[in-house]
Amino acid sequence: MNTLLLLVICVAVLACGYIFYGRWLCKQWGVGEGNNPTPAHELEDGVDYVPAKAPVLMGHHFSSIAGAGPITGPIGAAIFGWVPVTLWILIGGIFFGGVHDFGALYASIRHKGQSIGEIINANMSKRAKKLFVTFSYLTLILVVAAFASIVAGTFKATFKDGVLDVAASSANASVAMVSLMFIVVAIIFGFAVYRRGASMLVSTILGVAAIVACMAIGMNWHPIYLSGTTWMIIIGIYITIASVTPVWILLQPRDYLSSFLLYAMLFVAFVGVVGAHPNIDAASFPAFASAPGKPIFPILFTTVACGAISGFHSLVSSGTTSKQLDKEKDAKPIAYGGMLLECVLAVLTLCAIAYARQTGHTKGATDIFAGGISAMCAKIPGCAGLENILYTLLVLTYSAFCLTSLDTATRLARFMFQEFWLEPGQTAKDINSGWKKVMVNPVFATVLTVVLGIALGLTGWQKIWGLFGASNQLLAGIGLLAVATWLGNIGKNNKMFLAPMAFMVVVTISSLTITLIGQVKIIAAGGADWGPYAQVILAAFMIILSVILVIEGVTTLAKKKANA
Numbered sequence: 370m371n372t373l374l375l376l377v378i379c380v381a382v383l384a385c386g387y388i389f390y391g392r393w394l395c396k397q398w399g400v401g402e403g404n405n406p407t408p409a410h411e412l413e414d415g416v417d418y419v420p421a422k423a424p425v426l427m428g429h430h431f432s433s434i435a436g437a438g439p440i441t442g443p444i445g446a447a448i449f450g451w452v453p454v455t456l457w458i459l460i461g462g463i464f465f466g467g468v469h470d471f472g473a474l475y476a477s478i479r480h481k482g483q484s485i486g487e488i489i490n491a492n493m494s495k496r497a498k499k500l501f502v503t504f505s506y507l508t509l510i511l512v513v514a515a516f517a518s519i520v521a522g523t524f525k526a527t528f529k530d531g532v533l534d535v536a537a538s539s540a541n542a543s544v545a546m547v548s549l550m551f552i553v554v555a556i557i558f559g560f561a562v563y564r565r566g567a568s569m570l571v572s573t574i575l576g577v578a579a580i581v582a583c584m585a586i587g588m589n590w591h592p593i594y595l596s597g598t599t600w601m602i603i604i605g606i607y608i609t610i611a612s613v614t615p616v617w618i619l620l621q622p623r624d625y626l627s628s629f630l631l632y633a634m635l636f637v638a639f640v641g642v643v644g645a646h647p648n649i650d651a652a653s654f655p656a657f658a659s660a661p662g663k664p665i666f667p668i669l670f671t672t673v674a675c676g677a678i679s680g681f682h683s684l685v686s687s688g689t690t691s692k693q694l695d696k697e698k699d700a701k702p703i704a705y706g707g708m709l710l711e712c713v714l715a716v717l718t719l720c721a722i723a724y725a726r727q728t729g730h731t732k733g734a735t736d737i738f739a740g741g742i743s744a745m746c747a748k749i750p751g752c753a754g755l756e757n758i759l760y761t762l763l764v765l766t767y768s769a770f771c772l773t774s775l776d777t778a779t780r781l782a783r784f785m786f787q788e789f790w791l792e793p794g795q796t797a798k799d800i801n802s803g804w805k806k807v808m809v810n811p812v813f814a815t816v817l818t819v820v821l822g823i824a825l826g827l828t829g830w831q832k833i834w835g836l837f838g839a840s841n842q843l844l845a846g847i848g849l850l851a852v853a854t855w856l857g858n859i860g861k862n863n864k865m866f867l868a869p870m871a872f873m874v875v876v877t878i879s880s881l882t883i884t885l886i887g888q889v890k891i892i893a894a895g896g897a898d899w900g901p902y903a904q905v906i907l908a909a910f911m912i913i914l915s916v917i918l919v920i921e922g923v924t925t926l927a928k929k930k931a932n933a
Contacts, residue, residue, distance in 0.1 A: 438675025461677025676715025680844020832900030
């Protein structure tokens, strides 16, 4: 199979899905009917609820949901061959992930911009909400720990016998410098556009130019060399401030500008595939393959998440995006379109894997993606000298999105913690006194989240990271269930949610059962540290949670059907 032919077929299928299936979903749900005001206007507070123009919000949403997921997922699942991964990306993106993301955003804007937890509370039960929010918060703590550690790892300097190794630390220092300057540029952009009324077009052009300048400066001047632990503390302070800062100051402008890095990465990847269009070598990357001890079901469906369906997306859609949506009609291009654009990135990653294996770039996800794409671009006549530059820029872009996802995850965790203490229909502003006022305080919720996340990041988040794939897809299954119950309660067609929901729940329970059995065997063998014990407890909790929520959801839907 030629990589260009594969890309063209996949893009055509995804475009048809957006046009036809996306249009059908809008008609079934009544999206845009009645000119309903969005929560961003109804509850505007200048901090979390702030209307954003569609391109700006698309930048935030796409940057937050994409991150490194659509790159690492296909690379991890490549052990099963490129055909199963491609089919899951296409089917999952159009009928699972797109529906999931779009449905979560639409349901949230009809529930005051609150999360999936509040939707569960209003349409299922308070107990179900408490369980879901607890689980989501714990998952987000793990995400904060992992991404903080990953970002610190891309920033940290290397020391040998207490002495700085400048040569080995130069690349990381460059990434750190670019990231720090980029934050300053984003803040300036936010003040210019939202407080000085500067032209969005002019500001965007200047902002993108500033990003290019930041990269050029950072690659040649990077005087900051700090240890990983020091960077973890600095990152913790940064995400604490970023999570309580009004979204127009940092979150909106930074994500909007960083989305241009992602668009540029997509463009470079397109150019590489179109220009070089290498064939997929059957020997190095077969159409179908098997991995000893790793069954394709359920592993494929928990490994490729962000490129097909990911529970984290429902938290973004119902957490930050719904609070900034300017017009209801923007929901389809932002949520459904954003998901399918992520699928395109996942397909481009498959093309990169094919060529990376032929050119020897196999040292981790970053090297596979950046190496495969830059090597393809170098095959284009006249571009051979650009390979190293493109490789560096792709690595910088990859690292930048880990920081974006970290910032968003921290804010989402803060929302989850606050909503845990609220009654149906309440917001944090409705709590005026008592101990609940402390619990819903955004600063308290953020500090607690960051302390727990950074502490876990410094003490071994890898020991329980194996549960993330299943927990993320459990979030997806529950998100589908929550929106299905809401649509059923208001008399709208929810059948497009039922099959994906059932499939994701089966995938999750199967994966968790495999993990549970494996970790019990490790404990039985003796000498296990706290990791296997934590995984057993958490896996058992998630299995029980999924069963309880499915029973609640099915009961709700059955009662509605009987009453009808």
